[in-house]
Amino acid sequence: MAKLATVTVKEGRTEETLRVFLKALVAQGVVEEIMIPRALPSGEGFAQALIRDVAMLDHASALAPTMPVQSARVISNLTVRNLGKKVAAVLKPCEIRAVVELTKFLQVKLDNLYLIGVDCPGTFEVADYARMVQEGKGGDPWMKTLLKGMERGEVAPPSGYFLRTACQMCEYPVPQADVVIKLFGYATSQQIGIEIGERLEKELEGKKILSFSGNDPASRNEVTGRVVAERVKKRDAVFQEFKGMVKDLSSFLDRFSTCTRCHNCMVSCPICYCKECVFRTAVFEHEGDQFLRWADRKGGIRMPTDTLIFHLIRMAHMVSSCIGCGLCDSACPSRLPVASLFRSVGDKVQKMFQYVPGRDVKEVPPVATFKEDELKVESGSI
Amino acid sequence: MAEFEPRIVAFLCHWCTYTGADLAGTTRLQYPPNIRVIHLMCSGAVDSIYVLKALIDGADGVLVGGCHPGDCHYQTGNYKARRRMAILKNILNEMGFTEDRIWLKWISASEGKLFADTVTRMVDTLKKMGPNPMKQLWNA
Numbered sequence: 001m002a003k004l005a006t007v008t009v010k011e012g013r014t015e016e017t018l019r020v021f022l023k024a025l026v027a028q029g030v031v032e033e034i035m036i037p038r039a040l041p042s043g044e045g046f047a048q049a050l051i052r053d054v055a056m057l058d059h060a061s062a063l064a065p066t067m068p069v070q071s072a073r074v075i076s077n078l079t080v081r082n083l084g085k086k087v088a089a090v091l092k093p094c095e096i097r098a099v100v101e102l103t104k105f106l107q108v109k110l111d112n113l114y115l116i117g118v119d120c121p122g123t124f125e126v127a128d129y130a131r132m133v134q135e136g137k138g139g140d141p142w143m144k145t146l147l148k149g150m151e152r153g154e155v156a157p158p159s160g161y162f163l164r165t166a167c168q169m170c171e172y173p174v175p176q177a178d179v180v181i182k183l184f185g186y187a188t189s190q191q192i193g194i195e196i197g198e199r200l201e202k203e204l205e206g207k208k209i210l211s212f213s214g215n216d217p218a219s220r221n222e223v224t225g226r227v228v229a230e231r232v233k234k235r236d237a238v239f240q241e242f243k244g245m246v247k248d249l250s251s252f253l254d255r256f257s258t259c260t261r262c263h264n265c266m267v268s269c270p271i272c273y274c275k276e277c278v279f280r281t282a283v284f285e286h287e288g289d290q291f292l293r294w295a296d297r298k299g300g301i302r303m304p305t306d307t308l309i310f311h312l313i314r315m316a317h318m319v320s321s322c323i324g325c326g327l328c329d330s331a332c333p334s335r336l337p338v339a340s341l342f343r344s345v346g347d348k349v350q351k352m353f354q355y356v357p358g359r360d361v362k363e364v365p366p367v368a369t370f371k372e373d374e375l376k377v378e379s380g381s382i
Numbered sequence: 383m384a385e386f387e388p389r390i391v392a393f394l395c396h397w398c399t400y401t402g403a404d405l406a407g408t409t410r411l412q413y414p415p416n417i418r419v420i421h422l423m424c425s426g427a428v429d430s431i432y433v434l435k436a437l438i439d440g441a442d443g444v445l446v447g448g449c450h451p452g453d454c455h456y457q458t459g460n461y462k463a464r465r466r467m468a469i470l471k472n473i474l475n476e477m478g479f480t481e482d483r484i485w486l487k488w489i490s491a492s493e494g495k496l497f498a499d500t501v502t503r504m505v506d507t508l509k510k511m512g513p514n515p516m517k518q519l520w521n522a
Contacts, residue, residue: 248478302521
Protein backbone atom coordinates (compact mmCIF):
# COMPACT_ATOMS: atom_id res chain seq x y z
CA MET A 1 0.00 0.00 0.00
CA ALA A 2 1.19 3.41 -0.91
CA LYS A 3 1.57 5.91 1.90
CA LEU A 4 0.63 9.56 1.82
CA ALA A 5 2.45 12.53 3.24
CA THR A 6 0.71 15.85 3.16
CA VAL A 7 3.33 18.55 2.91
CA THR A 8 2.83 22.14 3.94
CA VAL A 9 3.81 24.74 1.37
CA LYS A 10 5.55 27.80 2.73
CA GLU A 11 4.68 31.26 1.42
CA GLY A 12 2.77 29.81 -1.50
CA ARG A 13 5.98 28.59 -3.12
CA THR A 14 4.84 25.17 -4.22
CA GLU A 15 7.61 24.49 -6.71
CA GLU A 16 10.19 25.40 -4.07
CA THR A 17 8.61 22.87 -1.68
CA LEU A 18 8.96 20.22 -4.37
CA ARG A 19 12.58 21.23 -4.96
CA VAL A 20 13.33 20.83 -1.26
CA PHE A 21 11.88 17.31 -1.42
CA LEU A 22 13.85 16.44 -4.57
CA LYS A 23 17.06 17.90 -3.18
CA ALA A 24 16.58 15.77 -0.07
CA LEU A 25 16.31 12.67 -2.24
CA VAL A 26 19.74 13.41 -3.71
CA ALA A 27 21.35 14.76 -0.54
CA GLN A 28 20.30 11.72 1.50
CA GLY A 29 21.39 9.30 -1.17
CA VAL A 30 17.97 7.88 -2.02
CA VAL A 31 18.87 8.53 -5.65
CA GLU A 32 22.06 9.90 -7.15
CA GLU A 33 20.62 11.86 -10.00
CA ILE A 34 17.28 13.32 -10.99
CA MET A 35 15.84 13.83 -14.43
CA ILE A 36 13.47 16.77 -14.46
CA PRO A 37 12.39 19.65 -16.71
CA ARG A 38 14.71 22.60 -16.16
CA ALA A 39 13.89 26.19 -17.06
CA LEU A 40 15.81 27.64 -19.98
CA PRO A 41 17.79 30.81 -19.20
CA SER A 42 15.41 32.82 -21.39
CA GLY A 43 12.51 31.66 -19.23
CA GLU A 44 10.62 30.86 -22.43
CA GLY A 45 10.61 27.13 -22.01
CA PHE A 46 11.98 24.01 -20.43
CA ALA A 47 14.26 21.14 -21.31
CA GLN A 48 14.60 17.75 -19.67
CA ALA A 49 17.84 17.62 -17.73
CA LEU A 50 19.63 14.84 -15.88
CA ILE A 51 20.91 16.57 -12.78
CA ARG A 52 23.61 15.50 -10.34
CA ASP A 53 24.45 18.85 -8.75
CA VAL A 54 21.66 19.85 -6.34
CA ALA A 55 22.37 23.51 -7.07
CA MET A 56 21.16 22.89 -10.61
CA LEU A 57 17.81 21.81 -9.20
CA ASP A 58 17.19 25.49 -8.37
CA HIS A 59 15.84 25.99 -11.86
CA ALA A 60 14.09 22.63 -12.03
CA SER A 61 10.36 22.68 -12.54
CA ALA A 62 8.27 19.64 -11.68
CA LEU A 63 5.21 21.52 -12.96
CA ALA A 64 6.70 22.59 -16.31
CA PRO A 65 3.79 23.40 -18.65
CA THR A 66 5.48 22.14 -21.83
CA MET A 67 6.68 18.77 -23.04
CA PRO A 68 9.52 19.37 -25.49
CA VAL A 69 10.36 15.68 -25.63
CA GLN A 70 8.54 12.47 -24.76
CA SER A 71 10.74 11.64 -21.79
CA ALA A 72 10.08 7.92 -22.21
CA ARG A 73 12.40 8.10 -25.21
CA VAL A 74 15.24 9.61 -23.22
CA ILE A 75 14.55 7.25 -20.33
CA SER A 76 15.03 4.45 -22.84
CA ASN A 77 18.39 5.91 -23.91
CA LEU A 78 19.30 6.22 -20.26
CA THR A 79 18.37 2.77 -19.02
CA VAL A 80 18.29 0.29 -21.88
CA ARG A 81 21.96 -0.75 -21.79
CA ASN A 82 22.82 -0.25 -18.17
CA LEU A 83 22.00 2.25 -15.50
CA GLY A 84 24.63 1.87 -12.77
CA LYS A 85 23.21 4.40 -10.34
CA LYS A 86 19.83 5.11 -8.89
CA VAL A 87 18.01 7.79 -10.83
CA ALA A 88 14.64 9.39 -10.26
CA ALA A 89 12.71 10.85 -13.17
CA VAL A 90 10.03 13.50 -12.73
CA LEU A 91 7.48 12.78 -15.42
CA LYS A 92 4.00 13.57 -16.65
CA PRO A 93 1.43 10.76 -16.54
CA CYS A 94 1.62 10.11 -20.29
CA GLU A 95 5.39 9.86 -20.08
CA ILE A 96 5.07 7.29 -17.32
CA ARG A 97 2.57 5.30 -19.36
CA ALA A 98 5.00 5.35 -22.27
CA VAL A 99 7.78 4.18 -19.94
CA VAL A 100 5.51 1.28 -18.93
CA GLU A 101 4.94 0.35 -22.57
CA LEU A 102 8.65 0.57 -23.40
CA THR A 103 9.44 -1.60 -20.38
CA LYS A 104 7.21 -4.29 -21.86
CA PHE A 105 9.13 -4.04 -25.13
CA LEU A 106 12.42 -4.33 -23.20
CA GLN A 107 13.43 -0.81 -24.18
CA VAL A 108 13.43 0.52 -20.61
CA LYS A 109 14.85 -1.17 -17.54
CA LEU A 110 13.20 -0.07 -14.32
CA ASP A 111 15.82 -1.61 -11.96
CA ASN A 112 17.57 1.57 -10.87
CA LEU A 113 14.91 3.95 -12.05
CA TYR A 114 12.34 5.59 -9.80
CA LEU A 115 9.36 7.25 -11.38
CA ILE A 116 8.03 10.46 -9.88
CA GLY A 117 4.70 11.37 -11.43
CA VAL A 118 2.96 14.72 -11.15
CA ASP A 119 -0.79 15.36 -11.44
CA CYS A 120 -1.12 16.90 -14.87
CA PRO A 121 -3.42 19.78 -15.82
CA GLY A 122 -2.17 19.54 -19.43
CA THR A 123 0.62 21.18 -21.38
CA PHE A 124 1.12 23.85 -24.02
CA GLU A 125 2.86 23.58 -27.34
CA VAL A 126 6.45 24.73 -26.88
CA ALA A 127 6.04 27.67 -29.28
CA ASP A 128 2.75 28.74 -27.68
CA TYR A 129 4.28 28.82 -24.23
CA ALA A 130 7.25 30.87 -25.43
CA ARG A 131 4.79 33.39 -26.86
CA MET A 132 2.87 33.39 -23.58
CA VAL A 133 6.06 34.26 -21.72
CA GLN A 134 6.85 37.06 -24.18
CA GLU A 135 3.39 38.47 -23.61
CA GLY A 136 3.81 38.24 -19.85
CA LYS A 137 1.22 35.48 -19.52
CA GLY A 138 3.64 32.62 -18.97
CA GLY A 139 6.09 32.08 -16.12
CA ASP A 140 4.80 33.26 -12.73
CA PRO A 141 1.34 34.42 -13.86
CA TRP A 142 0.68 31.01 -15.40
CA MET A 143 2.05 29.18 -12.37
CA LYS A 144 -0.34 31.17 -10.16
CA THR A 145 -3.30 30.25 -12.38
CA LEU A 146 -2.24 26.62 -12.38
CA LEU A 147 -1.74 26.32 -8.62
CA LYS A 148 -5.02 28.10 -7.95
CA GLY A 149 -6.92 26.01 -10.48
CA MET A 150 -5.76 22.59 -9.35
CA GLU A 151 -7.90 22.66 -6.21
CA ARG A 152 -11.08 22.70 -8.31
CA GLY A 153 -9.53 21.00 -11.33
CA GLU A 154 -10.26 24.09 -13.41
CA VAL A 155 -7.08 25.32 -15.04
CA ALA A 156 -8.00 27.80 -17.75
CA PRO A 157 -5.32 28.91 -20.21
CA PRO A 158 -5.04 32.65 -20.88
CA SER A 159 -7.40 33.85 -23.59
CA GLY A 160 -6.19 33.01 -27.08
CA TYR A 161 -4.21 30.05 -25.83
CA PHE A 162 -5.14 26.39 -25.60
CA LEU A 163 -3.71 23.32 -23.98
CA ARG A 164 -2.48 20.74 -26.48
CA THR A 165 -5.40 18.80 -27.99
CA ALA A 166 -3.91 15.55 -26.76
CA CYS A 167 -3.93 16.96 -23.21
CA GLN A 168 -7.50 18.20 -23.50
CA MET A 169 -8.60 14.66 -24.34
CA CYS A 170 -6.30 12.71 -21.98
CA GLU A 171 -8.18 10.51 -19.53
CA TYR A 172 -5.16 9.93 -17.30
CA PRO A 173 -4.40 13.16 -15.46
CA VAL A 174 -3.27 11.25 -12.36
CA PRO A 175 -0.09 9.17 -12.69
CA GLN A 176 0.79 5.77 -11.29
CA ALA A 177 4.36 5.96 -10.04
CA ASP A 178 6.78 5.26 -7.21
CA VAL A 179 6.19 8.81 -6.05
CA VAL A 180 3.04 10.71 -6.96
CA ILE A 181 2.90 14.47 -6.48
CA LYS A 182 -0.77 15.13 -5.80
CA LEU A 183 -2.21 18.51 -6.73
CA PHE A 184 -5.82 17.94 -7.81
CA GLY A 185 -8.15 18.79 -4.94
CA TYR A 186 -5.35 20.34 -2.89
CA ALA A 187 -5.11 24.02 -2.08
CA THR A 188 -1.69 23.81 -3.67
CA SER A 189 -0.39 27.14 -2.46
CA GLN A 190 -0.75 25.85 1.09
CA GLN A 191 -0.52 22.09 0.90
CA ILE A 192 0.29 19.27 -1.51
CA GLY A 193 0.22 15.51 -1.23
CA ILE A 194 3.20 13.25 -1.87
CA GLU A 195 2.28 9.61 -2.15
CA ILE A 196 5.07 7.08 -1.86
CA GLY A 197 4.83 3.58 -3.26
CA GLU A 198 6.30 0.37 -1.83
CA ARG A 199 9.72 0.73 -3.42
CA LEU A 200 10.62 3.86 -1.48
CA GLU A 201 8.32 4.23 1.52
CA LYS A 202 10.57 2.53 4.10
CA GLU A 203 13.67 4.38 2.99
CA LEU A 204 12.00 7.78 2.95
CA GLU A 205 10.50 7.22 6.38
CA GLY A 206 13.78 5.84 7.75
CA LYS A 207 15.75 8.80 6.45
CA LYS A 208 13.07 11.17 7.77
CA ILE A 209 12.60 12.83 4.40
CA LEU A 210 8.84 12.56 4.81
CA SER A 211 6.54 11.70 7.64
CA PHE A 212 3.45 9.91 6.54
CA SER A 213 0.33 11.57 7.84
CA GLY A 214 -2.80 13.24 6.68
CA ASN A 215 -5.40 12.37 4.10
CA ASP A 216 -6.34 13.56 0.66
CA PRO A 217 -8.79 16.47 0.73
CA ALA A 218 -12.34 15.15 0.63
CA SER A 219 -12.87 16.78 -2.77
CA ARG A 220 -9.95 15.07 -4.56
CA ASN A 221 -11.93 12.15 -5.95
CA GLU A 222 -14.72 14.38 -7.09
CA VAL A 223 -12.25 16.80 -8.73
CA THR A 224 -10.27 14.13 -10.59
CA GLY A 225 -13.52 12.43 -11.58
CA ARG A 226 -14.79 15.67 -13.08
CA VAL A 227 -11.51 16.37 -14.89
CA VAL A 228 -11.54 12.88 -16.39
CA ALA A 229 -15.20 13.18 -17.38
CA GLU A 230 -14.57 16.49 -19.16
CA ARG A 231 -11.63 15.06 -21.02
CA VAL A 232 -13.51 11.93 -22.03
CA LYS A 233 -16.19 14.20 -23.44
CA LYS A 234 -13.59 16.12 -25.43
CA ARG A 235 -12.01 12.84 -26.56
CA ASP A 236 -15.27 11.46 -27.86
CA ALA A 237 -15.93 14.74 -29.66
CA VAL A 238 -12.51 14.53 -31.33
CA PHE A 239 -13.16 10.90 -32.31
CA GLN A 240 -16.48 11.95 -33.77
CA GLU A 241 -14.94 14.83 -35.68
CA PHE A 242 -12.23 12.53 -37.01
CA LYS A 243 -14.77 9.98 -38.09
CA GLY A 244 -16.56 12.68 -40.03
CA MET A 245 -13.33 13.75 -41.72
CA VAL A 246 -12.07 10.25 -42.58
CA LYS A 247 -14.94 8.47 -44.27
CA ASP A 248 -12.75 6.33 -46.49
CA LEU A 249 -9.18 6.08 -47.65
CA SER A 250 -9.54 8.77 -50.27
CA SER A 251 -11.01 11.31 -47.84
CA PHE A 252 -8.17 10.42 -45.48
CA LEU A 253 -5.65 11.06 -48.24
CA ASP A 254 -7.33 14.34 -49.17
CA ARG A 255 -6.55 15.51 -45.65
CA PHE A 256 -3.12 13.89 -45.41
CA SER A 257 -1.79 14.76 -48.86
CA THR A 258 0.30 17.54 -47.38
CA CYS A 259 2.28 14.96 -45.42
CA THR A 260 5.92 15.72 -46.22
CA ARG A 261 7.03 12.24 -45.17
CA CYS A 262 9.46 13.82 -42.72
CA HIS A 263 8.85 10.95 -40.28
CA ASN A 264 8.67 13.40 -37.38
CA CYS A 265 5.62 11.62 -35.97
CA MET A 266 7.69 8.45 -35.92
CA VAL A 267 10.75 10.10 -34.38
CA SER A 268 8.76 11.80 -31.64
CA CYS A 269 6.65 8.73 -30.86
CA PRO A 270 7.74 6.90 -27.72
CA ILE A 271 6.22 3.64 -28.91
CA CYS A 272 8.03 3.58 -32.29
CA TYR A 273 11.25 2.15 -30.94
CA CYS A 274 12.57 -0.07 -33.77
CA LYS A 275 16.27 0.52 -34.30
CA GLU A 276 15.97 -0.39 -37.95
CA CYS A 277 12.76 0.98 -39.34
CA VAL A 278 11.61 -0.27 -42.72
CA PHE A 279 10.75 3.29 -43.71
CA ARG A 280 14.37 4.28 -43.35
CA THR A 281 15.68 1.51 -45.55
CA ALA A 282 16.12 1.23 -49.31
CA VAL A 283 12.72 -0.48 -49.53
CA PHE A 284 11.14 2.91 -50.19
CA GLU A 285 13.89 4.27 -52.44
CA HIS A 286 12.27 3.33 -55.71
CA GLU A 287 13.81 3.26 -59.18
CA GLY A 288 12.74 6.16 -61.34
CA ASP A 289 10.93 3.72 -63.63
CA GLN A 290 8.79 2.56 -60.73
CA PHE A 291 7.31 6.05 -60.30
CA LEU A 292 6.68 6.20 -64.04
CA ARG A 293 4.91 2.83 -64.00
CA TRP A 294 2.67 3.98 -61.15
CA ALA A 295 1.85 7.19 -62.99
CA ASP A 296 1.15 5.18 -66.15
CA ARG A 297 -1.20 2.86 -64.34
CA LYS A 298 -3.12 5.51 -62.38
CA GLY A 299 -2.88 8.36 -64.86
CA GLY A 300 -0.84 10.36 -62.37
CA ILE A 301 0.52 10.09 -58.83
CA ARG A 302 1.17 12.43 -55.99
CA MET A 303 4.81 12.99 -55.04
CA PRO A 304 6.29 12.07 -52.62
CA THR A 305 4.69 8.64 -52.70
CA ASP A 306 4.07 6.03 -49.99
CA THR A 307 2.09 8.23 -47.58
CA LEU A 308 -0.73 5.75 -47.16
CA ILE A 309 1.47 2.77 -46.49
CA PHE A 310 3.59 4.79 -44.08
CA HIS A 311 0.67 5.79 -41.88
CA LEU A 312 -1.12 2.46 -42.08
CA ILE A 313 1.96 0.44 -41.25
CA ARG A 314 2.99 2.77 -38.49
CA MET A 315 -0.46 2.21 -37.05
CA ALA A 316 -0.28 -1.54 -37.48
CA HIS A 317 2.94 -1.49 -35.50
CA MET A 318 2.30 1.00 -32.70
CA VAL A 319 -1.37 1.75 -32.38
CA SER A 320 -2.16 -1.03 -29.90
CA SER A 321 0.29 0.62 -27.49
CA CYS A 322 -0.46 4.28 -28.31
CA ILE A 323 -0.67 6.12 -25.00
CA GLY A 324 -1.99 9.30 -26.59
CA CYS A 325 0.72 11.78 -25.58
CA GLY A 326 0.16 13.67 -28.83
CA LEU A 327 3.83 14.46 -29.37
CA CYS A 328 3.28 13.37 -32.99
CA ASP A 329 0.85 16.27 -33.38
CA SER A 330 3.34 18.70 -31.90
CA ALA A 331 6.07 17.39 -34.21
CA CYS A 332 4.10 17.55 -37.45
CA PRO A 333 5.30 20.46 -39.63
CA SER A 334 2.16 20.20 -41.78
CA ARG A 335 -0.12 20.35 -38.72
CA LEU A 336 -1.89 17.14 -39.69
CA PRO A 337 -4.15 15.64 -37.02
CA VAL A 338 -1.90 12.61 -36.57
CA ALA A 339 -2.62 12.24 -32.87
CA SER A 340 -6.37 12.15 -33.47
CA LEU A 341 -5.75 9.52 -36.14
CA PHE A 342 -3.64 7.31 -33.92
CA ARG A 343 -5.86 7.76 -30.91
CA SER A 344 -9.17 7.09 -32.59
CA VAL A 345 -7.89 4.06 -34.47
CA GLY A 346 -5.90 2.96 -31.42
CA ASP A 347 -9.00 3.13 -29.26
CA LYS A 348 -10.70 0.49 -31.40
CA VAL A 349 -7.68 -1.81 -31.62
CA GLN A 350 -7.03 -1.57 -27.89
CA LYS A 351 -10.65 -2.34 -27.11
CA MET A 352 -10.45 -5.39 -29.35
CA PHE A 353 -7.98 -6.90 -26.88
CA GLN A 354 -9.31 -5.16 -23.74
CA TYR A 355 -5.86 -3.63 -23.51
CA VAL A 356 -5.05 -0.36 -21.78
CA PRO A 357 -1.54 0.75 -22.70
CA GLY A 358 0.54 1.97 -19.80
CA ARG A 359 -1.67 0.42 -17.15
CA ASP A 360 0.63 -2.24 -15.74
CA VAL A 361 4.14 -3.44 -16.60
CA LYS A 362 3.04 -7.01 -16.01
CA GLU A 363 0.63 -6.99 -18.95
CA VAL A 364 1.77 -8.17 -22.36
CA PRO A 365 1.11 -5.95 -25.39
CA PRO A 366 -1.42 -7.39 -27.87
CA VAL A 367 1.16 -7.70 -30.65
CA ALA A 368 3.45 -9.81 -28.47
CA THR A 369 0.98 -12.43 -27.37
CA PHE A 370 -2.12 -14.36 -28.40
CA LYS A 371 -4.86 -16.56 -27.05
CA GLU A 372 -5.52 -19.93 -28.58
CA ASP A 373 -9.23 -19.42 -28.42
CA GLU A 374 -9.92 -16.09 -30.09
CA LEU A 375 -10.61 -14.47 -33.47
CA LYS A 376 -12.13 -17.59 -34.99
CA VAL A 377 -11.05 -18.38 -38.53
CA GLU A 378 -13.85 -20.44 -40.00
CA SER A 379 -14.48 -21.10 -43.64
CA GLY A 380 -14.28 -17.48 -44.76
CA SER A 381 -11.85 -14.85 -43.67
CA ILE A 382 -11.31 -13.36 -40.26
CA MET B 383 -15.24 -6.06 -72.52
CA ALA B 384 -13.42 -8.99 -70.97
CA GLU B 385 -14.56 -10.09 -67.54
CA PHE B 386 -12.65 -8.60 -64.63
CA GLU B 387 -9.97 -11.03 -63.51
CA PRO B 388 -8.90 -10.33 -59.95
CA ARG B 389 -5.28 -10.67 -59.02
CA ILE B 390 -4.56 -12.39 -55.71
CA VAL B 391 -1.24 -12.36 -53.92
CA ALA B 392 -0.96 -15.34 -51.58
CA PHE B 393 1.50 -15.65 -48.74
CA LEU B 394 1.66 -19.36 -47.96
CA CYS B 395 3.54 -21.05 -45.18
CA HIS B 396 6.05 -23.70 -46.15
CA TRP B 397 4.83 -26.47 -43.86
CA CYS B 398 1.09 -26.46 -44.46
CA THR B 399 -0.58 -24.27 -47.04
CA TYR B 400 2.23 -24.20 -49.59
CA THR B 401 2.45 -27.98 -49.38
CA GLY B 402 -1.34 -28.11 -49.60
CA ALA B 403 -1.15 -26.02 -52.78
CA ASP B 404 1.48 -28.44 -54.06
CA LEU B 405 -0.86 -31.33 -53.35
CA ALA B 406 -3.65 -29.58 -55.25
CA GLY B 407 -1.26 -29.45 -58.19
CA THR B 408 -0.03 -33.06 -58.02
CA THR B 409 -3.59 -34.35 -57.70
CA ARG B 410 -4.47 -32.25 -60.79
CA LEU B 411 -7.21 -30.24 -59.10
CA GLN B 412 -8.42 -27.31 -61.15
CA TYR B 413 -8.51 -23.82 -59.71
CA PRO B 414 -8.44 -20.36 -61.27
CA PRO B 415 -5.02 -19.03 -62.29
CA ASN B 416 -5.58 -15.63 -60.62
CA ILE B 417 -3.26 -16.36 -57.75
CA ARG B 418 0.44 -15.44 -57.38
CA VAL B 419 2.01 -17.44 -54.60
CA ILE B 420 4.77 -16.16 -52.37
CA HIS B 421 6.39 -18.91 -50.36
CA LEU B 422 7.27 -18.11 -46.75
CA MET B 423 8.43 -20.34 -43.94
CA CYS B 424 5.56 -19.39 -41.66
CA SER B 425 2.39 -17.30 -41.73
CA GLY B 426 3.85 -15.65 -38.63
CA ALA B 427 6.47 -14.12 -40.94
CA VAL B 428 3.82 -12.13 -42.81
CA ASP B 429 4.18 -8.54 -41.68
CA SER B 430 1.21 -6.26 -42.32
CA ILE B 431 3.42 -4.29 -44.69
CA TYR B 432 3.58 -7.18 -47.19
CA VAL B 433 -0.18 -7.33 -47.30
CA LEU B 434 -0.65 -3.59 -47.68
CA LYS B 435 2.10 -3.21 -50.25
CA ALA B 436 0.38 -5.86 -52.36
CA LEU B 437 -3.02 -4.18 -52.04
CA ILE B 438 -1.73 -0.69 -52.75
CA ASP B 439 0.42 -1.81 -55.67
CA GLY B 440 -2.20 -3.71 -57.61
CA ALA B 441 -3.53 -6.83 -55.91
CA ASP B 442 -7.29 -7.18 -55.59
CA GLY B 443 -7.01 -9.58 -52.71
CA VAL B 444 -4.44 -11.08 -50.38
CA LEU B 445 -4.58 -14.63 -49.10
CA VAL B 446 -2.53 -15.57 -46.08
CA GLY B 447 -2.35 -19.33 -45.60
CA GLY B 448 -1.04 -21.03 -42.49
CA CYS B 449 -1.25 -24.23 -40.48
CA HIS B 450 -4.31 -25.06 -38.41
CA PRO B 451 -4.17 -23.83 -34.79
CA GLY B 452 -1.90 -26.11 -32.80
CA ASP B 453 -0.14 -27.38 -35.93
CA CYS B 454 2.33 -24.54 -36.52
CA HIS B 455 5.79 -25.90 -37.21
CA TYR B 456 7.15 -23.06 -35.08
CA GLN B 457 4.49 -23.59 -32.39
CA THR B 458 2.75 -20.22 -32.44
CA GLY B 459 3.43 -18.41 -35.74
CA ASN B 460 -0.11 -18.84 -37.00
CA TYR B 461 -1.64 -17.41 -33.82
CA LYS B 462 0.57 -14.33 -34.20
CA ALA B 463 -0.39 -14.02 -37.86
CA ARG B 464 -4.03 -14.16 -36.83
CA ARG B 465 -3.64 -11.24 -34.40
CA ARG B 466 -1.61 -9.25 -36.89
CA MET B 467 -4.18 -9.66 -39.65
CA ALA B 468 -7.03 -8.91 -37.24
CA ILE B 469 -5.30 -5.67 -36.19
CA LEU B 470 -4.63 -4.68 -39.79
CA LYS B 471 -8.22 -5.35 -40.81
CA ASN B 472 -9.49 -3.42 -37.82
CA ILE B 473 -7.30 -0.44 -38.76
CA LEU B 474 -8.48 -0.52 -42.38
CA ASN B 475 -12.04 -0.75 -41.14
CA GLU B 476 -11.58 2.34 -39.00
CA MET B 477 -10.16 4.13 -42.02
CA GLY B 478 -13.34 3.37 -43.90
CA PHE B 479 -11.90 0.54 -45.99
CA THR B 480 -14.42 -2.11 -45.08
CA GLU B 481 -14.04 -4.42 -48.05
CA ASP B 482 -13.08 -7.95 -47.16
CA ARG B 483 -10.01 -8.34 -49.35
CA ILE B 484 -7.63 -9.92 -46.86
CA TRP B 485 -8.28 -13.58 -46.23
CA LEU B 486 -6.54 -15.63 -43.60
CA LYS B 487 -7.04 -19.37 -43.98
CA TRP B 488 -5.79 -22.44 -42.24
CA ILE B 489 -5.04 -25.10 -44.86
CA SER B 490 -2.97 -28.15 -43.98
CA ALA B 491 -0.52 -30.06 -46.20
CA SER B 492 -3.15 -32.74 -46.80
CA GLU B 493 -5.93 -30.32 -47.78
CA GLY B 494 -5.21 -29.84 -51.48
CA LYS B 495 -8.94 -29.79 -52.15
CA LEU B 496 -9.54 -27.10 -49.54
CA PHE B 497 -6.81 -24.99 -51.12
CA ALA B 498 -8.32 -25.28 -54.60
CA ASP B 499 -11.80 -24.55 -53.21
CA THR B 500 -10.56 -21.55 -51.27
CA VAL B 501 -8.90 -20.00 -54.30
CA THR B 502 -12.00 -20.65 -56.40
CA ARG B 503 -14.23 -19.09 -53.79
CA MET B 504 -11.96 -16.10 -53.29
CA VAL B 505 -11.77 -15.41 -57.02
CA ASP B 506 -15.57 -15.59 -57.27
CA THR B 507 -16.00 -13.24 -54.33
CA LEU B 508 -13.48 -10.73 -55.67
CA LYS B 509 -15.07 -10.82 -59.11
CA LYS B 510 -18.32 -9.76 -57.49
CA MET B 511 -16.56 -7.03 -55.48
CA GLY B 512 -14.79 -5.63 -58.53
CA PRO B 513 -11.31 -4.11 -58.70
CA ASN B 514 -9.63 -3.03 -55.49
CA PRO B 515 -10.10 0.76 -55.10
CA MET B 516 -6.94 1.03 -53.01
CA LYS B 517 -4.68 0.39 -55.99
CA GLN B 518 -6.20 3.31 -57.90
CA LEU B 519 -5.64 6.02 -55.26
CA TRP B 520 -3.54 8.60 -57.09
CA ASN B 521 -2.33 10.21 -53.87
CA ALA B 522 -1.50 7.07 -51.91
